[in-house]
Amino acid sequence: MEVLNYFQVIAAPVPTARRLSADRDFVRKLRFTPGWRDDAPAIEWQLQIDQPTDWVRTIDQARAVSPAVREVVEPLLGPDDEVQWIPATVRTREGEPLPYWVMHFPHPVDIYDEDRTIRGASPIPMSAALSAAKLEGHTVVPGPLTSYTYLAEPVLKAMQQRGLTGYSIEKRHRPQ
Numbered sequence: 001m002e003v004l005n006y007f008q009v010i011a012a013p014v015p016t017a018r019r020l021s022a023d024r025d026f027v028r029k030l031r032f033t034p035g036w037r038d039d040a041p042a043i044e045w046q047l048q049i050d051q052p053t054d055w056v057r058t059i060d061q062a063r064a065v066s067p068a069v070r071e072v073v074e075p076l077l078g079p080d081d082e083v084q085w086i087p088a089t090v091r092t093r094e095g096e097p098l099p100y101w102v103m104h105f106p107h108p109v110d111i112y113d114e115d116r117t118i119r120g121a122s123p124i125p126m127s128a129a130l131s132a133a134k135l136e137g138h139t140v141v142p143g144p145l146t147s148y149t150y151l152a153e154p155v156l157k158a159m160q161q162r163g164l165t166g167y168s169i170e171k172r173h174r175p176q
Helices: 024-032 067-076 153-162
Strands: 006-011 044-046 084-091 097-104 125-127 140-142 149-152 167-173
Parallel strands (some): 044 084
Antiparallel strands (some): 006 149, 084 097
């Protein structure tokens, strides 16, 4: 089994896109309630920055990504990855609608090595250690209960080669 490096990424720390669509609860449940979504309402945000990015920081902490991110990530998904691409709209500061996708993980995976992960009072790790065995078959996984996304090195490199923008690499992990 080849052990890949994984990178913890999050939307870049820029002014947050504000929600325009009314269904705040639906977007919140995408992060905290597992399952496929069959009847997604219109999801829409408006940028508070001048230029659109490929990975958008939203008030809801949804993983809002451009079609270019989907084009890069989707063919590199591992055999055990489950991603539901939910259509969304991101409006420029001037109001121009742009097609985007919400990257939803209907069945989040436990990726942490419990013996090496340090937790405080909450279930969110203070210092995460990833498990190579739990990551086998996965190249793109959400950080449970967080807005982090863990990308295997080939996925991150493909995003960088394509020149995708709007994400911040927080940490490199070498799963054991």
